[in-house]
Amino acid sequence: MRPLRIAVCVKPVPDPKESNRLQIDPATKTLVRKGIPLVINPLDRHALEAGIKLKEEAEGKVTVFSMAPPAAEQTLTETLAMGADEAVLLSDLRFAGGDTLATARVLAAGLKKMGEWDLIICGAESFDGGTAQVGPQLAVLLGIPWLTRVCQLKREDDNHLLVTVEDETEQRDLLAQLPLLITVDSAVNQPRRLSLLGILAARKRKVITFTADDLPVDLAGIGLNGSPTQTRDLFTHESTKKVELLTGSPQQVAIQLLDKLGLTEKGAGQ
Amino acid sequence: MNFEFTAEQELLKKAAREVAEEVIAPRVEEMEKTKELPEDFYPIMAEAGFTGILVPEEYGGSNLGTLAAILVVEEISRVSAALGTSFQVHCLGYLPLVRLGSPELKAKYLPGVAAGQYIATGAITEASGGSDPTGGMTTTAVRDGDDWIINGRKCFISNNKTANCTWVTAVTKDQPKKEFTTFFVDKSMEGYKTGRMESKAGFHGLDNGDLIFQNCRVPHSNIILGEGKGITVAMTSIGRMGRMGMAAVGLGVIKASLDAAVKFANERVLYGKPIAHLQAVQFKIAEMTYLLEASRLLVYRAAWMTDQNVPDKELAPYVAMAKLYATDAAIKASDLAVEILGGYGVVEEYHVERYLRDARMIWAAAGTGDIMKLTVARMHLNG
Known part of the structure; x- marks a missing residue:
């Protein structure tokens, strides 16, 4: 089968294992991430694994894209150690504060800059934002179809993938034509562990960095100012749920329960 | 001075941590019972590329040096001091071939070491x-x-x-x-x-x-x-890997003790709030933290000096200080963790009693703490 040109979008997120240390800055309404290490968004690891597996089946090339601060270079180096062929960091202060659409615009510009793609793979959602919007928005901007929450994936022929997508109610098997964007779920594969050999192989590969000046992007549509959605407030939800223990004989407990449910007359035969 | 690890060293730590957390952690309980090394431990370490970390590239290794090996030992030991020790002993077992072996001996054994066929x-x-x-x-x-x-x-x-x-x-x-x-x-x-x-x-x-x-x-x-x-060969192995390797096992034990103590202190509620609010607990956490940081500085520097090819005799006291301090710190930190956990500290399920038992094992391995002191004293004194 012909080699595929595969793009994988990844987002560096605060390590989920340290999520109990995340706090919200009351003034800026942003997450305070200081001291919490960044990792590849967990579902993006599955996206990368899916890309690498397809490449291993029929050669091809996997390029990773990320819009993130310069510190994300380490995260992108990790994707190279896992088996990506090249990594592109889209980093510029003017990108900061962008919502999902502004982010998708920057990613779309980065992808266009680097060529044409048969397949674009994203994680279904990010661990921190969790909107699940960037993938579909990117597909719209690139003018290609998309499928979300892919949980099984197989190359069918030169121009088709066999995919299984899952929603709340059903699983569907689909024959999908390339070019295509998919977002993947954790069921799609088991991401490989880092290996020393992969780390050494990454020495020969570089992270390419582009700023806004390098990209075909309209500055009015990126960053905080170019974002149609703005965060008005961010707060920690305080749970007000309480457990109340009903005591007494089974009959007494039953009556109390019916009383709580507003069914006393009917239930207790009063 | 630069106290940062390179991007490659950070990835190496992460790779070792993934093996430790995903592969080793689920087996620790079984190892405590059977006292057996898991059969697939070395195949997994070989697959990850760790078995030949000191082996030159021409023999199939990665030749990343002592500091890299130490970082792997530390990460493995954070989950299992037993397997961290096993791995460092493997490294000290083949190091004399790398440094002092004839080309014939290197060709005969080192490719197998890198591939995980020879465990040393x-x-x-x-x-x-x-x-x-x-x-x-x-x-x-x-x-x-x-x-x-x-x-x-x-x-x-x-x-x-x-x-x-x-x-x-x-x-x-x-x-x-x-x-x-x-x-x-x-x-x-x-x-x-x-x-x-x-x-x-x-x-x-x-x-x-x-x-x-x-x-x-x-x-x-x-x-x-x-x-x-023969003694030069043995002391090269022990001085350039064995003692530092045990010190790195100590680092792993200290970090594991600190992590367990912090988790417990944040979760255990007494007098209506987590015990982390109690100053007595805070003092212990602070002590464990600076024991870890000071130990790391000594161990990483000794490993760095080894990689700079400092001669055995000049290197020995720095390695001895690292081994002595990290060992004592591991014993102290694991003991403090047991104290913070109170009654749970001696319950196997909470692991900290294992950290204390393992810390005690480090003291005698590759030269007791007292022998380390003699080595340090010889920096200044004859005898």
């Missing part, structure tokens, strides 16, 4: 003791044509069952002065056997005990460095 150890200690090997060594090697015949028993050898190759030091001349020679022996050679196994307080999962050499026939070409240079 080193054998100098006998029943008479390890820190004064020349005084009490009774293992002998006698020339027989192109071979040597080794007879003797080595004890307290880690990986004595798992390893299928080892360096072994033997007396090769008695008069006018005792001479020692170090040979590299593999299990295809007749007369090389595993002897009794020790049952120990900690390091459950690490095999440790006797190696028996009974008319073991070894080719002359398997001598490392040359006849009469």
Whole structure:
């Protein structure tokens, strides 16, 4: 089968294992991430694994894209150690504060800059934002179809993938034509562990960095100012749920329960 | 000065942590019961590329150096001090080949080491003791044509069952002065056997005990460095890897103790709030933290000096300080963790009692804390 040109979008997120240390800055309404290490968004690891597996089946090339601060270079180096062929960091202060659409615009510009793609793979959602919007928005901007929450994936022929997508109610098997964007779920594969050999192989590969000046992007549509959605407030939800223990004989407990449910007359035969 | 790890070293730590957390952690409980090293531990370490971390690239290794090896030992030891020790002993077992072995010996063994086919150890200690090997060594090697015949028993050898190759030091001349020679022996050679196994307080999962050499026939070409240079070979192995390796095991134990104590302190509620709010607990967490940081500085610097090729004699006190301090810190930190956990501190399910037992094991391995002090004192004093 012909080699595929595969793009994988990844987002560096605060390590989920340290999520109990995340706090919200009351003034800026942003997450305070200081001291919490960044990792590849967990579902993006599955996206990368899916890309690498397809490449291993029929050669091809996997390029990773990320819009993130310069510190994300380490995260992108990790994707190279896992088996990506090249990594592109889209980093510029003017990108900061962008919502999902502004982010998708920057990613779309980065992808266009680097060529044409048969397949674009994203994680279904990010661990921190969790909107699940960037993938579909990117597909719209690139003018290609998309499928979300892919949980099984197989190359069918030169121009088709066999995919299984899952929603709340059903699983569907689909024959999908390339070019295509998919977002993947954790069921799609088991991401490989880092290996020393992969780390050494990454020495020969570089992270390419582009700023806004390098990209075909309209500055009015990126960053905080170019974002149609703005965060008005961010707060920690305080749970007000309480457990109340009903005591007494089974009959007494039953009556109390019916009383709580507003069914006393009917239930207790009063 | 630059105290940051390189991007590559950070990735290496992460790779080792993934193996530790995903593969080793689920088996620790079983290892505590069976005291057996998991059969797939070395295949997994080989697949990850760790078994040949000190092996030159031309023999299939990565040649990343001592600091890199130490970082892997630390991460593995954070989950299992037993397996961290096993791995560092493997490294000290083949290091003499890398540094002092003939091209023939390197070609014969190092590709297999890198591929995980050869798991190594080193054998100098006998029943008479390890820190004064020349005084009490009774293992002998006698020339027989192109071979040597080794007879003797080595004890307290880690990986004595798992390893299928080892360096072994033997007396090769008695008069006018005792001479020692170090040979590299593999299990295809007749007369090389595993002897009794020790049952120990900690390091459950690490095999440790006797190696028996009974008319073991070894080719002359398997001598490392040359006849009469056996102690140099052994001390290179122990001084450039063994002691630092045990210090790195200590780092892992301290970090594991700190993590367990912090988690418990944040979750355990007494008097209506987590015990982390109690100053007595805060003091203990602070002490564990600076013990870890100070130990790391000493250990990483000693490893860095090793990679700078500082000669054995000049390096020895820095390695000794690292080993001594990290060991004492591991004992102290794990003890503090047991205290913070109170009654849970001695419950197996909470692991910290294991950290304390393992920390105690480090003290004697590769030279006791007191021997380390003698090495440090020799920086300034004769004797």
